[in-house]
Amino acid sequence: MTEEQISALSVDEEEDVVDPWNVTGKSEAGIDYDKLIKRFGSQKIDDELIARFEKVTGKKAHHFLRRGIFFSHRDLHNILNVHEAGKKFYLYTGRGPSSDSMHIGHMIPFMFTKWLQEVFDVPLIIQLTDDEKILWRDIKVEDARKMAYNNAKDIIAVGFDTANTFIFNDLDFIGQCPEFYQNMLRIQKCVTFNQVKGIFGFGDSDVIGKITFPSIEAAPAFSTSFPFIFDNKVLPCLVPCAIDQDPYFRMTRDVAARLKMPKPSLLHASFLPALQGAQNKMSASDPNASIFLNDTPKQIKNKINKYAFSGGQATVEEHRLKGGNTDVDISYKYLTFFLEDDDKLAEIKKQYESGELLTGELKKIAIDTITPIIQDYQARRAKVTDELMKEFFKLRKLNI
Ligand code: TRP
Secondary structure (H helix, E strand, O other): OOOOHHHHOOOEEEEEEOOOEEOOEEEOOOOHHHHHHHHHOOOOOOOHHHHHHHHOOOOOOOOHHHHHOEEEEEEEEEHHHHHHHHOOEEEEEOOOOOOOEEEEHHHHHHHHHHHHHHHHHHOEEEOOOHHHHHOOOOOOOHHHHOOOOOOHHHHHOOOOOOHHEEEEEEHEEEEEHHHHHHHHHHHOOOOOOHHHHHHHOOOOOOHHHHHHHHHHHHHHHHHHHHHHHHHHOOEEEEEEEEEHHHHHHHHHHHHHHHHHOOOEEHHHHHHOEEEEEEEEEEOOOOHHOOOOOOOOOHHHHHHHHHHHOOOOOOOOHHHHHHHHOOOOOHHHHHHHHHHOOHHHHHHHHHHHHOOOOOOHHHHHHHHHHHHHHHHHHHHHHHHHOOHHHHHHOOOOOOOO
């Protein structure tokens, strides 16, 4: 095992839990992301890296980068070097489809990926792991595929470039692409049962499909898995993902070195907190904890007013005196994700912390910010036809 893998194992009781299946923080303010960087052995996205990003791309950094929502990386400098040299790389991200409607937390990595695709003008590959859901949940093969198609439409509505984005679901795609399966096998041959136990915590009673699944999430990080897109050229890969997916890519990076392929670079997102508080991430299984992409304006308003955990004081008098706490206030946290204007956000923070702005007023600002974003999204979603979806799923060349 590498040091990275060993450090992933040493989780003591008092620590936040972050793995592909569980995410919970110990503190009201949420997960301690700096500690997570140390534990995972990744790098912090600091001001210097952001400055280099802006210099190399000639674009102002996205507010997700400026505000530490994407907070950690592995080897982003490599990707910036490649871009600086006028060479291409590609983006790879994915989603495990679920029957539930997607919520705004699911959208964070996709919104950011869309922006990256625009900034770098590079191909994007999106994997829908319907197979993963069969293995981990009580879902039938037939149903998993349908969920993948529905989720694909939800993802397409984020606004990806049709000409430069390939979307696939594992159940339909892997049988069509021998090179993908061949890479899976190369990966499987590099990782022992002991190692996956160490990385993912699999045990003796886990079904055997789970044990090989990591090779399926790893394979798209190698361009040779998609000869119809890349003509068998070896291109570096950048994976934007939520930090809970990092174990898959720690493994992929170890394997890459042994296969003499480029190690994928990574950009890690933090989680959009649940309405009830930052200890938990937004989760589709709890409708009252989440704002869904198909919620009506009325539902959004009611949920925020009723459930969004407040960092305000118990009475107006006390609030005026002591002010609110933006470290734990969910409406404020949502504004850091969805209100792009830095000056406005700073002003709101100042007013709330001084007690000038009340919780109800802050909630109204959050509602008025999030509602139009969801409405715009819904208008785009209504336009995603089966024909458009098929375009994204076609095996074809992208712009390399
Ligand atoms: N396992 C991820 C999930 O459950 C889906 C996924 C597949 C993914 N490939 C990925 C996520 C690459 C991020 C990057 O959501």
